[in-house]
Amino acid sequence: xxxxxxxxxxxxxxxxxxxxxxxxxxxxxxxxxxxxxxxxxxxxxxxxxxxxxxxxxxxxxxxxxxxxxxxxxxxxxxxxxxxxxxxxxxxxxxxxxxxxxxxxxxxxxxxxxxxxxxxxxxxxxxxxxxxxxxxxxxxxxxxxxxxxxxxxxxxxxxxxxxxxxxxxxxxxxxxxxxxxxxxxxxxxxxxxxxxxxxxxxxxxxxxxxxxxxxxxxxxxxxxxxxxxxxxxxxxxxxxxxxxxxxxxxxxxxxxxxxxxxxxxxxxxxxxxxxxxxxxxxxxxxxxxxxxxxxxxxxxxxxxxxxxxxxxxxxxxxxxxxxxxxxxxx
Numbered sequence: 525x526x527x528x529x530x531x532x533x534x535x536x537x538x539x540x541x542x543x544x545x546x547x548x549x550x551x552x553x554x555x556x557x558x559x560x561x562x563x564x565x566x567x568x569x570x571x572x573x574x575x576x577x578x579x580x581x582x583x584x585x586x587x588x589x590x591x592x593x594x595x596x597x598x599x600x601x602x603x604x605x606x607x608x609x610x611x612x613x614x615x616x617x618x619x620x621x622x623x624x625x626x627x628x629x630x631x632x633x634x635x636x637x638x639x640x641x642x643x644x645x646x647x648x649x650x651x652x653x654x655x656x657x658x659x660x661x662x663x664x665x666x667x668x669x670x671x672x673x674x675x676x677x678x679x680x681x682x683x684x685x686x687x688x689x690x691x692x693x694x695x696x697x698x699x700x701x702x703x704x705x706x707x708x709x710x711x712x713x714x715x716x717x718x719x720x721x722x723x724x725x726x727x728x729x730x731x732x733x734x735x736x737x738x739x740x741x742x743x744x745x746x747x748x749x750x751x752x753x754x755x756x757x758x759x760x761x762x763x764x765x766x767x768x769x770x771x772x773x774x775x776x777x778x779x780x781x782x783x784x785x786x787x788x789x790x791x792x793x794x795x796x797x798x799x800x801x802x803x804x805x806x807x808x809x810x811x812x813x814x815x816x817x818x819x820x821x822x823x824x825x826x827x828x829x830x831x832x833x834x835x836x837x838x839x840x841x842x843x844x845x846x847x848x849x850x851x852x853x
Contacts, residue, residue: 526737528567532574536567537582537705538759541752544700544739551738558699558738565737567704572713572730573775576840577706579759581745583851585610586844587819589710594812596711597718598790599632605794609819616673625673627711630660640715643682644722644783651684658682661696676703677712682719688728689720698734701746708732714778718786721779776838781805810837818845828853 530536548559577584588609595605601622607613632638639658646656661678681692693712698704720727741747779786781804789803797816800809814836818829836842
């Protein structure tokens with residue numbers, strides 16, 4: 525197994541690209557050629573809350589990453605919400621209405637219990653508990669399934685060390701461009717941060733175990749060794765890192781109120797995303813609501829969304845949204 529020690533997702537992407545450049549081999553897959561690691565890879569994040577990608581060549585959509593993570597924590601499986609921010613999501617629905625492998629639904633509803641709350645209760649009762657496992661893979665229905673979407677991330681383990689919560693996520697097949705160092709870094713770090721807040725302890729390490737660690741090479745910016753090296757260089761050489769490679773854009777905590785009230789606010793946000801007066805937690809009022817308003821304005825062609833982006837309190841998301849819109853201008 526190869527280990528990637530990373531400060532945050534930007535460093536992880538750079539390291540992952542360089543590792544595959546040096547050690548990966550080209551294989552064919554059902555989705556085209558992939559550059560594959562010869563062994564599983566473990567990514568170890570020291571600061572998983574630094575989850576926003578700033579690489580202009582990667583051009584990650586911060587609105588989609590943010591809103592999909594919110595949808596997951598709320599336990600939803602409807603395809604309409606994520607498809608509003610990324611229409612390709614419809615391709616993964618079997619019936620045009622729901623997503624079979626939706627992580628959030630599996631966390632909170634699919635197995636007949638809310639695994640998030642059960643995990644919190646277990647760790648509160650016994651901080652040394654080694655049986656705190658959240659499952660996403662259903663062996664009965666997923667093994668041999670013909671669904672368009674079965675979970676890539678299969679299980680999550682938690683443990684408390686020195687008053688901090690560590691999390692290990694197991695993944696059967698991990699594309700590093702769209703998945704591991706794109707959407708997954710946001711989804712899973714949101715879950716870790718919420719769990720730590722619910723327990724009243726600090727955020728520890730986030731470990732991502734990728735059994736099949738790979739990169740699709742069909743995109744022009746990824747189809748050669750030189751192109752991937754340029755991409756990797758841009759991950760950590762930009763205006764938002766100091767000389768020590770520390771991210772200079774501080775993330776804002778996502779939970780700023782009682783964790784049960786926060787979860788109630790989350791459900792209300794997905795139902796009424798423009799009603800700032802509904803929310804007690806400033807994360808919703810001052811970050812989630814203006815982010816949705818900016819996207820909604822662009823989607824409806826009523827404007828460029830920049831006036832709403834300017835109101836986003838979280839520095840990291842405001843910067844990423846600003847740059848993403850400017851690149852399209």
